[in-house]
Structure formats: structure tokens, C-alpha cells
Amino acid sequence: MKFFPVELLFVCVVYLSGKMFTFPQQTSTAHVKLSTTREDFSAVTACLRSFTDLSRNHILFSLATPSAANDFLLFKKAAAGQIEVYARDVTAVFDGQEYKLNAWLSVCATWDSASGLEQLWLNGKPSCRKFTSAGSNITGHTIITLGQEQDSHGGGFDAKQSFVGMISDVHMWDHVLSPCEISRYMDNLNFTPGNVLNWRELDFQIIGRVLLEEKQNICY
Numbered sequence: 733m734k735f736f737p738v739e740l741l742f743v744c745v746v747y748l749s750g751k752m753f754t755f756p757q758q759t760s761t762a763h764v765k766l767s768t769t770r771e772d773f774s775a776v777t778a779c780l781r782s783f784t785d786l787s788r789n790h791i792l793f794s795l796a797t798p799s800a801a802n803d804f805l806l807f808k809k810a811a812a813g814q815i816e817v818y819a820r821d822v823t824a825v826f827d828g829q830e831y832k833l834n835a836w837l838s839v840c841a842t843w844d845s846a847s848g849l850e851q852l853w854l855n856g857k858p859s860c861r862k863f864t865s866a867g868s869n870i871t872g873h874t875i876i877t878l879g880q881e882q883d884s885h886g887g888g889f890d891a892k893q894s895f896v897g898m899i900s901d902v903h904m905w906d907h908v909l910s911p912c913e914i915s916r917y918m919d920n921l922n923f924t925p926g927n928v929l930n931w932r933e934l935d936f937q938i939i940g941r942v943l944l945e946e947k948q949n950i951c952y
């Protein structure tokens with residue numbers, strides 16, 4: 733009888749175009765772990781599309797290194813319209829965001845260490861540009877999770893901050909995308925895929941009840 737280590741069944745690189753991860757219940761465990769061998773970032777752009785009906789706090793994108801659990805993070809606060817973006821453990825709150833429930837949202841966040849400025853984009857609309865942290869890079873072994881927020885490197889999850897819903901089209905770049913490139917992502921036009929995370933050839937691991945499903949197309 734052939735024996736396959738359990739991990740092998742869940743670690744894969746898959747062409748995910750047209751697919752989504754479904755997080756069907758609130759837990760403190762279920763998540764998707766995204767892998768990159770990159771360990772030094774002087775700038776970041778992360779983009780994803782999400783669909784949820786959560787009005788409580790919840791995580792959208794969590795990147796931790798051994799020295800900083802919130803090295804780059806997108807977090808929807810319970811307060812209406814407020815999205816936090818962390819860089820190097822420092823947060824900026826972006827207020828007045830049209831964060832609709834029960835709809836696909838396109839979200840991107842950028843940061844660069846030279847200026848220390850962040851910007852959030854939601855459904856094509858840019859936010860204010862806000863300062864968080866300048867002068868130091870995101871460095872060290874990088875763990876990225878979807879579905880759970882890391883309070884420690886790869887762990888420290890809290891069900892009350894978990895994501896419930898669907899996530900698709902996750903990309904990450906090691907530079908700040910131009911507004912034009914972000915618009916192309918938001919409009920789902922032809923854009924240059926992420927050079928750190930690329931949804932079209934994503935290296936990921938599913939832990940717990942997360943399903944990889946076809947994105948649903950509604951016919952009229």
C-alpha cells in the first residue's frame with residue numbers, strides 16, 4: 733500500500749483563476765497559509781477580492797514575520813466604514829470606506845518604507861495617503877494567512893477576528909503599484925500578476941474547513 737504524508741494532500745500550487753476560497757464558519761483555526769520564499773520587502777502592494785456579511789472585526793490579509801505579527805495587515809474594524817492597514821506593527825485607520833456586505837469587494841493596500849506612506853483602495857476609490865512606519869523593511873520568514881489574524885508568527889488566532897465568507901484573486905507585489913495598475917486590478921482587466929503572491933499559480937496550504945470552489949456566476 734502506498735503511503736502519502738497527509739501534508740502532501742493539502743499543499744499544492746494550483747491555477748486558481750475563476751476560483752475562490754470559501755470560509756464557511758467562524759473558527760479560531762480554519763485558514764489558508766500562503767507561501768513565499770521572499771524575506772525582505774521595502775514596499776508592498778496586496779490585493780484581494782472578498783465577500784462577507786460580517787459586521788464585527790475581521791481580518792482580510794495577515795502577514796507576519798518573527799519580529800512583527802502585524803508586519804502587513806488589512807483589517808476591517810467593527811466600526812462602519814473603518815479599515816485598518818498595518819505596516820511594521822503600526823496602524824493607520826482609513827475611514828468612510830464603502831464596505832458593502834454581501835457583495836464582492838476589490839481591496840488593495842500599499843506601503844513603502846522610504847516614505848512610510850500607506851494607501852487603501854476599495855472598489856476603485858483611493859483613500860487618503862497616511863504615514864505609519866518608515867526606514868525599516870519587512871524582514872524575516874514571512875507567513876501570510878487568509879481567514880485568521882496572526883497575533884504571533886503563524887498563530888495566535890481569535891475566532892472573533894476570523895473571516896467568514898469568500899476570498900479570491902489574491903496578489904502581492906514587492907513594490908507600490910501605480911494607480912493605473914491598481915485600477916486595472918479593480919476592474920478585473922488584464923494586469924500584471926503579483927510577483928510575490930500570484931493567484932494564477934498560488935502556493936498554498938489549507939488548514940481546517942476552507943473550501944476551494946468555483947466562483948459563482950449568476951445567470952439572468
Ligand SMILES: [Ca+2]
Binds near residue numbers: 881888889
Ligand atoms: Ca488578533
